[in-house]
Amino acid sequence: MTDSFKSRTTLQVGSRRYDIFGLAALRGRNVDRLPYALKILLENLLRFEDGINVTRRDIDAVLDWKAKA
Numbered sequence: 001m002t003d004s005f006k007s008r009t010t011l012q013v014g015s016r017r018y019d020i021f022g023l024a025a026l027r028g029r030n031v032d033r034l035p036y037a038l039k040i041l042l043e044n045l046l047r048f049e050d051g052i053n054v055t056r057r058d059i060d061a062v063l064d065w066k067a068k069a
Helices: 036-048 056-063
Strands: 008-013 016-021
């Protein structure tokens, strides 16, 4: 699994550990300006980035999204 943006981290709940992919790793990329639906899509792309089906270019495309009026 690819993690180009180093967004993978571990969450520990009790004695269990979970791998999660957080948008906090994308600071400086203006994630806050994205609509909620695109943030959900972005998190999903980070989770499934494999370099084939989901690439860094796909993630960059969402990060570079600009609203059109």
